[in-house]
Amino acid sequence: MKAHRIDGKAISDQIKAEAAWEAQKLQRQGIVPCLAVILVGEDPASKVYVNNKKKACEAVGILSRSYVLPADTEEKELLDLVAQLNADEGVHGILVQLPLPPHMDENQVILAIDPKKDVDCFHPWNVGLAQMGQQGFVPCTPAGVMELITRSGYAVEGKRCVVIGRSHNVGKPIAMLLLQANGTVTICHSKTRDLAEICCQADILVSAAGRVHMVTADMVKPGAVVIDVGINRDENGKLCGDVDFDAVCEVAGAVSPVPGGVGLMTVAMLMKNCITAAKLQNGQ
Numbered sequence: 236m237k238a239h240r241i242d243g244k245a246i247s248d249q250i251k252a253e254a255a256w257e258a259q260k261l262q263r264q265g266i267v268p269c270l271a272v273i274l275v276g277e278d279p280a281s282k283v284y285v286n287n288k289k290k291a292c293e294a295v296g297i298l299s300r301s302y303v304l305p306a307d308t309e310e311k312e313l314l315d316l317v318a319q320l321n322a323d324e325g326v327h328g329i330l331v332q333l334p335l336p337p338h339m340d341e342n343q344v345i346l347a348i349d350p351k352k353d354v355d356c357f358h359p360w361n362v363g364l365a366q367m368g369q370q371g372f373v374p375c376t377p378a379g380v381m382e383l384i385t386r387s388g389y390a391v392e393g394k395r396c397v398v399i400g401r402s403h404n405v406g407k408p409i410a411m412l413l414l415q416a417n418g419t420v421t422i423c424h425s426k427t428r429d430l431a432e433i434c435c436q437a438d439i440l441v442s443a444a445g446r447v448h449m450v451t452a453d454m455v456k457p458g459a460v461v462i463d464v465g466i467n468r469d470e471n472g473k474l475c476g477d478v479d480f481d482a483v484c485e486v487a488g489a490v491s492p493v494p495g496g497v498g499l500m501t502v503a504m505l506m507k508n509c510i511t512a513a514k515l516q517n518g519q
């Protein structure tokens with residue numbers, strides 16, 4: 236069997252086009268959606284992510300403001316900047332690129348962001364709302380996973396879903412969204428026994444472990460939908476996911492590639508959240 240290659244580029248372009256249309260509507264009302272992005276330090280991967288977000292903002296019609304702080308910035312200085320952006324009515328979304336340098340407490344920084352501007356959906360208030368299935372921001376990567384599945388024409392309801400990974404920002408919210416879509420969900424982690432056996436039962440298998448080529452063909456049920464969230468470097472330094480893509484394509488029904496899959500969706504969903512933020516702050 237040769238699996239369908241899920242097209243993250245096409246689906247993320249579609250979502251960005253929808254966000255662009257919404258941005259134009261807001262602009263006609265005199266509202267210019269604006270995202271403030273804060274980067275602390277020189278992490279090369281973070282720089283790439285921030286740049287991708289900036290480019291997406293330009294494409295969609297969202298104003299982006301960048302704040303680059305040196306790695307040795309005091310946490311207080313970052314908190315002061317967040318407070319200033321919270322108070323700025325021209326800024327609708329605030330994103331602090333993670334990870335932060337080790338001397339900073341990420342939880343404190345996330346807590347400092349006004350939940351109305353928390354477009355990453357990391358603030359406990361928004362995590363709680365998302366958990367309850369209430370309107371507001373969507374966690375970007377998890378929501379991107381759901382869009383990849385549903386816009387590719389695969390239903391979740393009644394399906395057996397397995398998620399590898401249980402982090403607060405990725406694995407857990409993916410499992411929660413699959414559950415909200417009426418999937419029957421199992422969450423696996425580093426202490427899970429018989430991982431391959433559990434994965435083999437999945438109609439929908441999502442890997443968010445961050446382990447190069449951990450998901451091999453013998454872990455995949457014939458015809459399954461496999462979504463690869465992992466962003467890793469292989470032994471040659473090449474970007475790759477958690478899934479042994481070529482081999483898994485021989486078994487699965489559909490597979491999302493890395494690059495070209497979930498990563499693009501994360502940025503697209505961020506654009507969607509920026510529009511939601513601008514609307515919420517303007518009583519819409």
Ligand code: NDP
Pocket residue numbers: 376399400401402403404405406423424425426427430443444445446449464465466467497498499501
């Ligand atoms: P974490 O390191 O926080 O979590 C990894 C999870 O995978 C943990 O729950 C861990 O289990 C589990 N795990 C690790 N190894 C194994 C194993 N051998 N078997 C079973 N479970 C395992 O990472 P994140 O959740 O933040 O990110 C996961 C991956 O997704 C990374 O590659 C990251 O780069 C990528 N990512 C991609 C994004 C995108 O836009 N595409 C966005 C965000 C992240 P335990 O809890 O027991 O330690």
